[in-house]
Amino acid sequence: MTIQEKIQKLKREKNAIILAHNYQLPEVQDIADFVGDSLELARISAQVKEEVIIFCGVHFMAETASILAPNKKVILPDLFAGCPLANTITPEDVKSLKEKYKNYAIVAYVNTSAKVKAESDYICTSANAISVVEKIPEEKIIFIPDRNLGYYVSKHTKKEMIIWNGFCPTHQRILPQDIINLKEKYKDAKVVVHPECRKEVLDLADKIASTSGIIKFVKEDDGKRYIIGTEAGLLHRLRKENPEKEFYLASSLAVCPNMKKITLDKILTSLENLEPEVKVEESVREKALKPIERMLNL
Ligand code: 13P
Known part of the structure; x- marks a missing residue:
């Protein structure tokens, strides 16, 4: 067997x-x-x-x-x-934030421990972060722990946001120059990235989405080539489900050891x-x- x-x-x-x-x-x-x-x-x-x-x-x-x-x-x-990324914030950190900013809602990215979630008001994922922040009644928000996802959300909402300074080391290794180099080589390629990427990378993207959001976008899009700014594992599904399209990982360093x-x-x-x-x-x-x-x- x-x-x-x-x-x-x-x-x-x-x-x-x-x-x-x-x-x-x-x-x-x-x-x-x-x-x-x-x-x-x-x-x-x-x-x-x-x-x-x-x-x-x-x-x-x-x-x-x-x-x-x-x-x-x-x-x-x-x-x-x-x-x-989840390890950049503890439940004690969240308690201190709540003490300091009393009338703010805590919106926690799902990449947090259960104990941090227990201290939070709302959870979001990369697939729904903008819509969660938009739909909740509170106008003042503390967004934890990903600064890049926080930046992306803050660009798309009028709410007042304080953003924790955490980041994903795997996405952080994708540099704007990586995207620029690949774009020079594959001029017609679309740049599709995860919102955990650095903001300079997000600013170069044609599309920003969660991992399954990237898969959906590519499936429905009529393009042929894509520069993918996220963890290497996503390329497997992308290639399997779209054999006629070409995918280029933005950086060979975007591999999550965990x-x-x-x-x-x-x-x-x-x-x-x-x-x-x-x-x-x-x-x-x-x-x-x-x-x-x-x-x-x-
Ligand atoms: P997704 O919600 O897009 O699957 O992302 C999860 C994650 O941990 C990204 O690093």
Whole structure:
């Protein structure tokens, strides 16, 4: 039996579903039941029928699944798959911000720990950040923790925003000069980037979207070539679903070492042992669920 066959067999025996983020290794995406962006994965986690969720992504994503599906066993095949962006802010930081800016709403990007979410008023993802900030009644907002997504949102709304100074090191490695060089080579290529990119990169883009938003844009667009400014894993789906189009990764350095920690071997072992589990403690879960539900209900 191949490792893929072993995983599929065990998955059925253990009544498990495999969810994978768009940045996962190609072979991990290929064995998953569903591949998507963080908003899609959150929505699916809330509706899963299977008893076990094998979550192929990073820690905060598995925590979000655990918050939304408390009766399921959420397994993250490598517990060290973290998110340096999420680690730029602690619940104590959020408490201090709330003390200092009393009449501001805290809008937290989903790339935050469950404890930070528990201190926040609303959650957003890159797919809905502008619409969440637009739709909420508050006019004064503290946006945490991604400064680039915050910049992008602030450009599209009239609300007053204080922005935390965090960033994703993987997206930060994509430089404006990378885009300019590729544009010189492929003059007709469209520049499509994730809002976690530096603002100088965002300013060069034809389209800014979440990972699944990028996939949707490319599918519906009538162009042939695309310069993609996000993590390398997205190129797998883009090429698979659009074999007639050409894709150029903006920088060969745009590889997230944490997303790449999930391998087929680790998925197999985690299905055999049903661990390591990510379980958000109930007192935190109750508080973190509210801002997530506000987002999902908007
Ligand atoms: P998406 O919401 O676009 O999937 O992005 C998640 C993420 O962590 C980007 O670094």
